[in-house]
Amino acid sequence: MTKSHIKVTINGKAVEALVEPRTLLIHFLREQQNLTGAHIGCDTGHCGACTVDMDEMSVKSCMTFAVQANGAAITTIEGVANADGTLSALQEGFRMMHGLQCGYCTPGMILRAHRLLQENADPTEDEIRHGIAGNLCRCTGYVNIVKAIQYAAAKINGTPYQEAAE
Amino acid sequence: MIPGTFDYHRPTTVESAVALLLQLGEDARPLAGGHSLIPLMKTRLSAPEHLVDLAAIEGLRRLEHVGDHVVIGAMTTQHAVINSTLLTDLVPILRETALVIADPQIRYKGTIGGNCANGDPGNDMPALMQCLGASYQLTGTGGHREVSARDFYLGAYETALAPGEILTEIRIPVPPAGHGYGYEKLKRKVGDYATAAAAVVITMAAGTCTSASIGLTNVSETPLWAAEAGRILVGSTLDAATVNAAVAAAEAITNPASDMRGPAEYRTKMAGIMLRRALERARVRATV
Numbered sequence: 360m361t362k363s364h365i366k367v368t369i370n371g372k373a374v375e376a377l378v379e380p381r382t383l384l385i386h387f388l389r390e391q392q393n394l395t396g397a398h399i400g401c402d403t404g405h406c407g408a409c410t411v412d413m414d415e416m417s418v419k420s421c422m423t424f425a426v427q428a429n430g431a432a433i434t435t436i437e438g439v440a441n442a443d444g445t446l447s448a449l450q451e452g453f454r455m456m457h458g459l460q461c462g463y464c465t466p467g468m469i470l471r472a473h474r475l476l477q478e479n480a481d482p483t484e485d486e487i488r489h490g491i492a493g494n495l496c497r498c499t500g501y502v503n504i505v506k507a508i509q510y511a512a513a514k515i516n517g518t519p520y521q522e523a524a525e
Numbered sequence: 526m527i528p529g530t531f532d533y534h535r536p537t538t539v540e541s542a543v544a545l546l547l548q549l550g551e552d553a554r555p556l557a558g559g560h561s562l563i564p565l566m567k568t569r570l571s572a573p574e575h576l577v578d579l580a581a582i583e584g585l586r587r588l589e590h591v592g593d594h595v596v597i598g599a600m601t602t603q604h605a606v607i608n609s610t611l612l613t614d615l616v617p618i619l620r621e622t623a624l625v626i627a628d629p630q631i632r633y634k635g636t637i638g639g640n641c642a643n644g645d646p647g648n649d650m651p652a653l654m655q656c657l658g659a660s661y662q663l664t665g666t667g668g669h670r671e672v673s674a675r676d677f678y679l680g681a682y683e684t685a686l687a688p689g690e691i692l693t694e695i696r697i698p699v700p701p702a703g704h705g706y707g708y709e710k711l712k713r714k715v716g717d718y719a720t721a722a723a724a725v726v727i728t729m730a731a732g733t734c735t736s737a738s739i740g741l742t743n744v745s746e747t748p749l750w751a752a753e754a755g756r757i758l759v760g761s762t763l764d765a766a767t768v769n770a771a772v773a774a775a776e777a778i779t780n781p782a783s784d785m786r787g788p789a790e791y792r793t794k795m796a797g798i799m800l801r802r803a804l805e806r807a808r809v810r811a812t813v
């Protein structure tokens with residue numbers, strides 16, 4: 360089978376590579392690009408741990424071939440921090456609100472929340488919960504993840520953080 | 526899980542895509558969003574030797590109001606359906622249905638054409654298309670033909686698509702202004718296929734039902750258009766006795782499998798319950 364030549368932009372950097380068509384985007388990122396932030400949780404499209412941002416979509420990179428990403432701009436957790444190296448609002452939110460325990464789901468959660476906040480700058484708790492419905496967390500029970508996203512939204516919008524009603 | 530090897534093709538026109546599919550024959554599969562096909566390939570339940578990716582064909586993303594129809598290109602994603610003000614204004618049940626398909630990530634990639642053409646009885650759009658009286662434009666090397674969604678599904682994963690043909694456009698007659706609608710889906714969790722689901726579109730005039738169309742999801746090998754149930758409702762005030770009769774008629778045409786979503790009897794009853802709920806919502810939403 361012939362390999363395919365792909366050009367992608369990953370975290371702002373242009374990358375060219377030869378991939379087998381059957382190479383999944385998650386394997387391309389983790390094994391060829393050494394970007395191990397996106398995780399493989401289930402390998403079946405259910406858990407969202409492999410979520411990355413691709414051309415303004417949140418996608419499950421375990422269900423996408425790298426060749427499908429040809430020409431796309433991809434953001435992974437490695438590209439989320441501010442340019443000066445400080446934590447982004449979402450990263451800070453997850454830290455401040457204890458939005459993670461084991462951290463396995465966190466890269467996917469943050470990338471999904473990133474796109475959610477791009478599309479809806481001030482989501483309600485309900486919108487956040489529906490927005491992260493494709494991301495499973497086995498540790499937190501989601502309460503602090505919701506708070507972390509609210510914290511980030513407030514920080515980005517310059518409004519005071521309001522805790523979710525429980 | 527790693528899929529078997531295959532060659533990847535990315536045509537930029539419908540003509541080249543169908544020519545490729547015809548030439549490569551049974552060893553080739555078209556690729557839309559991939560969220561049905563790629564899981565099958567990863568478990569090697571499907572091992573096509575060629576994938577013909579339709580993503581680069583601009584012409585398949587059309588979204589237009591043409592006369593008394595809306596035309597939706599097959600590669601329009603569920604996410605685009607949800608965010609289309611055109612569709613939400615004219616055929617709001619599309620958005621309501623798309624929102625209960627899979628999860629946000631999958632809706633960015635999953636396409637309306639893939640959902641309709643795959644022939645999986647678990648897909649939600651097919652029964653809705655039957656309810657709306659939609660038709661599919663199928664394109665092969667010889668040109669286009671039009672097949673009603675009500676005639677398209679022949680069995681599980683068996684459709685009217687001929688070898689080398691792809692579904693390119695969906696045409697939906699715009700329901701009358703003020704129509705009532707509802708899509709109700711029972712599922713075990715986010716991302717699941719329906720245990721049973723029902724799509725309802727009705728019109729009312731002075732408290733009387735003047736038209737009714739009902740589609741049922743995942744309670745047979747194919748989506749079901751419950752024509753008799755719809756007929757029973759027309760001319761009534763949607764009183765309890767009439768609704769009961771319509772629900773019984775709808776349940777009578779179901780033939781679900783007993784599986785991890787429940788025994789067949791249960792799923793038939795749930796189809797009836799979903800129909801009741803969708804109908805009630807449609808009644809409340811219908812103006813006049």
Ligand code: FES
Pocket residue numbers: 398399400401402403404405406407408409410419420421422
């Ligand atoms: S690893 Fe991709 S969804 Fe779980």
Ligand code: FES
Pocket residue numbers: 458459460461462463464465495496497498499
């Ligand atoms: S923090 Fe452990 S899975 Fe979410």
